[in-house]
Structures are given as structure tokens and as C-alpha cells.
Amino acid sequence: MGPPDPQRRFEEIYTAYYPDLLAYVRRRTDTPDDAADALAETFTTAWRRLADVPEGHAARLWLYGTARRVLANGHRAEGRRTELASRLRTELAGWAERDEETGHDPGGVRKAFGRLSPDDRELLSLAGWEGLDSAEIATVLGCSRGAARLRLHRARKRLARELEAAGLDLTRYGPRAVALAKGES
């Protein structure tokens, strides 16, 4: 077997993780255009730096980390739209209309979540939305596992307290939520 064909390898990565990355950027951008830009830039970076993309599942974490930096930079480069992905923009805009958030906020969780700092929200999102454990979160954020575990713990605790402050009955969510809010763990 010779060295792998770059296009083929990139296609494998793209096919395997595009839906995950789409979900990631969609959940962190306000408009379909921003989402399409972030996707285009993230995968362009992966294509240009293919040798740096790790194998297997770690590629997904690498892509999350890259998308995260792209989104952080995007705020500075407002108005700089890529020419790519014109069809994708239309699709995402159409999807956004169908998929309109209902504003339904079970138990006031959305509101409490919104009161957290962006850092806390990102930690909790990586765990709750992307389903990552603290070691994987450490990879995405580029920090140590210990630091990720601690930051995640604190973010959970702050959300539990926000929920309690909003007068929610934490026993509905289980003993660990209660313990967090009371500062027992």
C-alpha cells in the first residue's frame, strides 16, 4: 500500500464528520451565513493542513477545536464572507425556517443557561450537545484534562445554582444536581 491519496483521506474525514461539524457551528452561530462561513473555513483549514489532522475519532475533536478558533476569529472579521458554499447557504437558510426554535424552555433551563458566562456555556455545550467527556473537552480546548474536569465541574455547579436561584425544584433533576447547588460536591 502506497501513501494514502490526500483527496481520499480528506473525503473520509469530511464524510465522517461533516454532520457533526454542521451541528457544532449551527449551535454557535446566529445566521445560516455565519454557519456556512465557519464550515467552509474549518474544512478548508483541514484540507490545507491535512497532515496535521489526527486519525480516527480524534479528527472530530481536531475539527471542533479548529471550528472554535474560526468562530472566535469570525467576530473580528465581520463582513468577510467566503465565496464558497453558495448552495449550502440556501439549504441552511431553508432549514433554519423549518427548524425555528419554539422558544419552549422546559423548567427555565434555557434562561438559566443564558445567564452563564460564554466559557461556562461552551464547556456545558461540549458535554451536553456534542456528548464529549472531560478528556475530549480538554483536547478541543487545548487545556489539561485536570483543568477541563475542574472547569466543567464549576460550570455545572453554576448552572445548578442559577436554576435553584430561579426557584426550580432541583430534586426533579436528581441528587447530584441538588448536591452541586448546595456546594456539597
Added chain:
Amino acid sequence: MHEIDRLVAGIAPGPGPGMTPGARELFDEITAAPAAAPARRRRWWAPIAPVRTAGARRRRWAALPVAAGAAVLGMVATWSLPGALGPSPASAALDIKRDGDHYVITVKDLFADPEMYERELKARGLDITLKLLPTSPGGAGDIFVVNDVDRLRSGEPVPVDGPVTAVGNGSCERPGECPTGVRVPVDFAKKAEITLGREARPGEAYMIRPLLEMPGEPLHCVGYVNKTVTEVTAMLRERGVEPEFTSSVDAGPSVPEDWYVHDGVMAAAGEAIVLAGPEPNPAPRPVGEFCPGGPVGS
């Protein structure tokens, strides 16, 4: 999952439409430019920074290696389809669960883009192509597994049994309630193609054409081979099926009515394609093949 994480998961915005034509177009646009330095490929655990891979090292994320020269295994099994075919989220065309040393893979969305199946299988290190093709209600659930595509292409023989098996095969009484799925060994390292039948939509031609005598088909347990074109036409029409006759020898503008029927398949709901010839079929399939109790009267 932690209770707090579960609460956060409950307010997750939707994942979006998954792999779409626009996403494919973006892929083409990106790869139209040359990749900068593709030659050197890191191993998956090669540290970018030591702390980053500490977590990944514990688990085996790497795609399974493709073993060369393994046996070709082919089999026909019966799958049944789930009753409800509602739309599934983009990220869940398949339900993949681990059961000991096997994955139990259940098809949740029978109409998903095949790339979506592949993506979800690839994420588990499985190099499996999954295709769903329209077929008859009786044939819906039939699966053909080629466990090793490379070996098959080299013309090697195909054993009848393999490590990939159907889920719920033969274990459910009502078709609509059976899971549609396969069990695949976790360390399955071959390149495999799995094709399975789904019930055709109204008016849709079958791409998997079941034999007329298979269970659930119009001539199940009815001997029809080596009867005449006239006789078989009557038998099929009686059952609401319109035959179209064809022949491997020149039959003129239409197949003569006194020719012998050799074989036949269902081509769409209510439509059969029947093969006939001027002489009787010297080697007809044994009638008991799909009908253990023997044929009923004709």
C-alpha cells in the same frame, strides 16, 4: 450522563440537515485547490501537544485496519422492516449499539442518504457500504451481504455463512415489529457491502426482483415452471398480476402462447417478468426450495 449535562442536552439546538448536496458542493470547492502538504501522515495518536491526546490514548478511536486476503462470505437473510418510517434526525440514520463483542446496527431511517449510513459506520471503524433498494412487501427485509468486496472481485468462491448476521432474523412473527439490522463483530475489518430490501413506494419499480415462488410472492407454493405461457398468464392474472414475457431465444414480436415458462420474477407491484422458451426447462429449481410442504394444486 451527568444530570446537569442532561438538562443542557435538553435545550440543544437542532443538528441541521446533515450531509446535503450543498455540503458535497463545498467539498468539491475546497478540494479544487491543492492540499498543501499531504504526503506525511501522522499516526492518530501522534501528539500535537501531549495534553491533547492524553484522553484519546485511552480509547481505540483508530479506524480498524483492512485485512487483506480474507474469505469472501455471502449470505441471504431476511430482515423485516420497522412499521413507522418517520423522518429521523440527520445524525441518526442508524442506531448502533454495542452488545459484547458485536455491534448491533439497526436501520432507523430507510430512506436516508447512503453516505449517512457510511459515515455512521465509519465512525465505528466499519468499512461497510449499506444500500437500501425497493422490493416487494414480501421481499422487503431481504439482505445480501458480501463480507469481503476485494475477495469477491478477484473471483474467489463465496461461502454461505459469515460473521455478519441479521438482527431478529426469523425471531419475529409480525414483520412490522421486527428490528431491521445486522450484528457485526466489533473487530470486523473487511470491506463489506450490504444491500437490503425496503418496501417499494407506490408505482416504484423493484430493484431487487423476487422470484415468483418466494414466500409472499404470487406463485408461492404454486408449480408454474414448464407450464405454458397461456397457463401462467391465467395463473398470474387470477392473482392480480400482469405478466410480461421474454425469452433468451428469438421469439418474434411476442412470445408464442404454447412456449414453456422457465422462470419469473416480480418487477413491480402487480407486474411480473416471465422467461419462456420453446422447450421445457430441463433443470427447473426443485419445487420444495421455497415451499417445504411441496406445491399446492395449480
